[in-house]
Amino acid sequence: MNGHSNLLNLILWMPMLGVLAILLIPKTKENWIRYTALFNTIITFALTIVLYMKFDPTVPGMQQYFNVFHPWISQFNINYSLGVDGISLPMIVLTSLLFSLCILCSWTISKSVKGYFALFLFLQSSVFGVFMSLDFFLFYVYWEVMLIPMFFLIGIWGGENREYAAVKFFLYTFFGSVLMLVGMVALYFVSADNPDIGTNTFDILAMSGGKFTDLSLRLFGMDISFSKFFFVMMFIGFAIKVPVFPFHTWLPHAHVQAPTAISVILAGVLLKMGTYGFLRIAFPIFPQASVHFADCIAWLGLINVVYGALCAMAQTDVKKLIAYSSVSHMGFVMLGLAAMTVQGMNGAVLQMFNHGTSTAMMFLLVGILYERSHHRWIVRPDGTKGFGGLYTQLPKYSIVFIIAMFASMGLPGLSGFISEALIFLGIYEKYTTITVLALFGLLIGAAYLLWMFKRMFFGEVIEECKSYTDMNAREIFYMSPLIVAVVVFGIYPTPILDVMKVSVGNLVSLLAKFN
Amino acid sequence: MAINYLASISRYVPELLSVVIMVGLVLIESCYDNSERKKGFFYAATFIGLLFVFINLCVSLTEAPSAIFTNSMVIDPFSTLVKIIMVLGTMAAIYLSKESKDIYGSLKSEFAIMTIGVMIGGMILASANNLLMVYIGIETLSILSYALASFKKNEERSSEAGLKYSLYGGISSGVMLFGMSHIFGMLGSIQFPEIMAGLYELSTFETAVLIPSFIMFFAGIGYKIACVPFHMWAPDVYEGSPLPVTAFFSIVPKVAGMAVLLRVTMVFFGQEGALQVSWVGILSVVAALTMTVGNVSAIGQRSVKRMLAFSSISHAGMMMMGVVVVSEIGTRSILFYSITYLFMTLVAFFITSFVADKYGNDHFERFSGLIKRYPMMTIMMSIVMFSLAGMPPLSGFVAKFNILSALLSEKYYILALIAVLNSVVSLYYYMKIIRLMVFREVESMEPIVGFGALNQSIIMTMTVPVVMIGIFWSGIMHLTEGASIFLGK
């Protein structure tokens, strides 16, 4: 089972090594800690690039070459099993990229630096774990472990109302994941009954392929389809992470309260874990139920798109606005997933990546602004302007902001467009009405962003903005990879599409069997 | 015959040793006057003695099961493991009492003696193989507990706790005994194996008549575990008792009760039939209720001790889920749960106790900003709280996972859902304390006396299993798998 390469192991544990190193550095040597963290994430990023280079895009499914497999708990047939395929690879690269940038962006953190960076790297490792696990149990462990650093990162380094946000985030996600836990254990026990599997297992790949289609379970004297019941369980678990309406209300709180880097990670990476869960677990294991519930997913996706956009429009807090825009954008991913066509699915995965970069830019930019202004009001509660004339005051910043903004609203030539177009193309035939309505979500998406931009950037410079300084070298430095990504992948998405299309195609053909 | 008894005694060393320790401690207590020297000697004797018991139990863990004293007791790996847990719990509780200010200085030695007594009761319960032994065990456990509950003898609340405990104990042991007497009457024996054999020969009518008796029997055990609705005494007693006592109560009697419940269930209801259906039906309702009531009540608490007490009720409910499945896998999961629960609860109570000693109360606010003063302790407490809530990769999660897998292996989907949703609820109040410790500003920077280097290292040592069992639990699984219940045949 083991492949020839230990690369995944290395990537997964490299941040943990960083955690250890940071723990060993004395508290007072703050710069040492920062540089260690930075160095560590850069190495990790380099490793993921190596992974990308060595990746063979023609292989559908997991790449045997990279597989890592060690028995862990023999009694439950739980294994430490890692693998990578075309769906997880973009996510892994995105994760390592964003984390290294976020280290730079957190350079100014001054409250218990040691704890911050240690938790941050810990978070990175657990996120990698989620994207690499091939064992459901391992997946679940990482999925949950990730909450702990997140809880502290929001709760300690967050804004005024951080405690509430942290608790809410934690409880919400925990609620979803315990439902997933039930599904996971139930699957374990029915897996032995399946002749294709033959033994109790947590192996995601072994369970994939619609092997539980005919099972049913009795609840309150009713026969319910096993796969549908547990698909719903897992759906809730993943949907909370995405977040899908009506499970989205933790997100605005968490985003507003979290420090910049954490918002970036939250929106850029953690939300993707939800949709990744659909692609890796819910869809392959319960393809028939997925097809059955595709309509619901599509409608929920639509609600996400429109509802998120409408809510975003009403916000007077920039960060909250962007948080809601994430809700809206993840709705597109859900739409793409619901399409279950090649275009839609590829579009969804691409959108996961692209939203990762563009929304990260937005949050980073808001963070940069916040460092100068210490508030985020577009319009203060008393009706006065929070910002004005930033275009004049911060020219470089404004340019970057424009790029991020237009990438986020899906301007052709920037990254969001291709993925959204693919999603729409994928979903149009099956759900014409939904597509048309979702396109209006796109329209509203442009409206709230432009409106925000107009209110903050145009016009005369208001008095309090006159002291703001433009982006410094460090800030430009960490924005530039994202700018490049947004532009390059907007014009030429092939580097990402190439690695994922075969894997996605694999999944689509599986789903097509049940359609 | 004599040889038989001798053989029996050779398997009975831990209990006997415990009795010897207990008696010896009484002697030490009475022979020496109150001096530091006595204190040192006393505790040395206690810990060394209990360590011997522990080692002895560990050694005998692998031995083949056997019934001793004319079948009145069984020594099987299951009971041995339960005893190990109880011994560890007792040792920790005694250590806590030694450090705690909640126990009057003059009574500290008595605490040790009594807890060892309770432990002996628990040991008897764990290996009880007939109704008499169950009764004796429960009473040994209870009567000493009454005294323990009213340990703060100058305080009204404490003595009220003891009073309530004893009265409630009285009625429930009476009811249990009444049930036992009818079981005995119908089946003609008090030996478990014979009862088991007799049960399968009963007619449907006779079975129906027996059911009330079993329910009465269950009431007695349920009272010991403090499962809903026989838990009414527990909050009052937990609150009124001194903190080390509460810590002790939430481990040893619970584990012992769970052991006997498990044994009774496995012995009497191991075979499918009308009896099993009704028994399991009751158990599942009780388990679900216990968990839910425990959790919901814990949310509203101001005092950490009370919160932990309520949470121990909900954990008991969780463990009962493992009984519901009536299978090896259930036994295994309960044992696993008990082991992890032991460490988690101990750490939590230790830290709470030291904080409470400092301030005179253990309200949540006392934990505010603990991370500024004692980062290590805060980390330990956080780990334990997350573990209690069932966050991976900590042992609490694995324990819950085991229970869950036991439930789902028998396809109890609804129970499983109730169980996991309860752990969400529990997360809320466990998180509350973490929130206070980590996110809030510190109240005062005064040092907490209890957190000396030794105590800190002990707490850390006890936290190590909480983490390690969560990650490398194959070994513990192996241990619990081996510790199956010997049905006495």
Added chain:
Amino acid sequence: MEYTLGSILPILLGPFLAFVVNIFIVKKWTKLGVFLSCFGMFVSLFYSFRIFKDFVFGKYSTGYYVHKVFPWFDLKAAGVSNFAVDMGIYLDNMSAVMLFMVAGCAFLIHIFSTYYMAGDARYGRFFVYLSLFTTGMLGLVLSDNLLSVFIFWELMGFCSYSLIGFYYEKEGAGNASMKAFMTTRIGDVFFLVGILAIWTTVGSVRFVDIYAAIADGSFNGLYAVGLPLATFAALSVFMGTIGKSAQFPLQVWLPDAMWGPTPCSALIHAATMVAAGVYLSLRMYPLMELGGITTFIAYIGAITAFGAATIALVQTDIKAVLAYSTISQLGYMVLGIGVGAYNAAFMHLITHAVFKACLFLAAGSVIHSLHDHHTHGHVQEMPRMGGLRKKMPLTFIAMLCCTFAIAGFPLFSGFVSKDRILGDALVMATQSKAYWIPAFLGFTAALLTAFYMFRMMFLTFFGEPRDKDLYDHTHVEKLSWNRNLPLLILTVFTLGGWYSGHFFGGWVKIPGVEHKEWFATLIEKPRVENFKAYKSLPFGSVDTGADRVFEESQFNPDKYFTEKEAHHVHLVHAIGAWASIAIALAGWFIAFMMYSRGAWNPGRWVNAFSGWYRALQNKYYFDDLYVKGILQKGLLPFNNLLSRFDMGVFDRYAVDGWEAVNRFFYRIAKWVDDVIVDSVGVDGTGASVRFFNVILRTFQNGKIQFYFIIFLVVMVGYIWKLV
């Protein structure tokens, strides 16, 4: 001519590379950057001209086209999908002409901008946007499929956003740019729907494929959202045109677009952006026809043409007049599409682009000269001008020629194209009653056009200066190459002969010049059946032009008609032509009487029609409706409500609610207890605690005997249940 990568792509790459390089250098080396931009544009113009030459002077065939494809990205997975997205270049007569026009206008506007923007603080940045803008338009024209049309289309939207908001210190610029982007985006969204509808039906969005699919009848029998699919798709695509080409009811953004610098207005109003919408409709004409929405299109066009012309009557800002005239002229083009005057509509697009570019540049020239010493701003208000023809004669001449052109005076380009549209509208009206209204509106708008354009001329250049101070400070026009050359060149092209082939309407022959109706010959409706088996080749392979034989086309205006019909059509066209001439003169005459002679007092008219006047001044209240009515009264309150619901209700009750539910059960438990036993010894610490304790007591009331009761009740309950 060989069509290779090297001969086509420089058109696009010229401005694009200039844009890319300029991003980095223009701030430091402004002059170099500006030069690069202009040079890039020149390269583009050069290559465009080569193609133009090949198509118009070389092949001279209606059927000639070049189609090149190269892969962009694909989602190919073995056995699952064969989906690939290709980009391509499609050149036919229309795109060749369009390319030349766009590149030419843009180049001249670039040159003019070096004059107009020279002193501006963001001189360099302006050229960055300009380059990108031109790239967008050129890319759109080169596109072979709807997707890339959409991409460049949106790119232009972005550029227009940036250019309109160029003076970002001004609050109004922010509003205008946002308005422009959002309004056009409404159309874009529909356009995207149309693209999706076509893509999923045809399996491709290449023009050639769509034509082939129409010929094959792939759209027949399909429905979407209750409409026939062709109608649905055509309507959606046309909505894109409505947005981009500022047609009713999305015309509101265009007048505000003058917030940008004047050269950019010239670019938006003439060569790019608004032209793109009409161009798209022309490209998709077969679909519009199939969808049966031509009548609808005609109405939209006519309403726009008429409505905008009426608004232009009352504008006092010189650029606003021009802006509304643009909308009005675009209405003509759309009307042309609607009445089937394909050729004329496209010709009007070209002629309009030229004279409108010229008009805007001239207006820019005027505005730039008029410097207000009090406000330190440029003056755009016509009431403050007057008599300027002496100060800036060259500008005056240029503007006059353009006014003749737009008013439809004979010999000028506007007459040629507009007259044909109106003529065809009249023909349609004689055939179907439904077209009477568009035709009538079209002719009325022509009258209005002549009137308001001459009004503008009279107010600006004739009479006595009304703001003496301003006038005196205005310099006499000095000749400068980058100011006057572009104007001059554009003015030359306002002559109708360039387009009709006859400089004097066919009555006067210039010896040695071959008179060819090249425009009417070469541009014709795409004949879809020709595309049933089309051939497109990837770049790098040998050009297919060689092995295809294209016959040189001959001018035959009657090829669609029978002899009898042709007679009728000629008659109607003649009537239309004379009517337009008469109307143009009438318009001039009224304006002359009102504003030059002062014989008729416009104020009286204003008083007589004061209600209308107010409506016109408020642009028929469209802005009010959209901004106040829909946005401020509708959408934003709804959003606020939703947001409040989300955080206030939804979050509080549905999510935080679980805690409340817990407490609720907790309290029920307490309440039940209170019913069973009454409360004794309440240990309340405060009034509220006491209150709640009295009301909500627990089972856990501390009374041991109550516990016993519970114990027994439960047990008896169990027994009763099981036995």
Added chain:
Amino acid sequence: MITLSSYLAISFLLFVCGIAVMIARKNIIAILLGVELILNSCAINFVAYTRFVNNNLDGHIMSLFIIIIAAAEAAVGLAIVIRFFQIRESIHIDDATQLLQ
């Protein structure tokens, strides 16, 4: 003829009496007495069953132990009551309501 059912009836009566005492009486000592009544009813049961149904010693041993343990329990119980009385100066059960939710 005294049959098994007579014993059972008596013991059940005792049991019910014990319960009733425990629930109804407010005197703590009386409640402790109620416990004794219940225990004694059980002892009677055991003895009766041994006598009439099973001819082994199990029941006798049980009842002996019951007696012993009842004594121990009573002793501890009384000690606690005394303690309570010393503090509270009352043996009324309703005075023991300090501890409640």
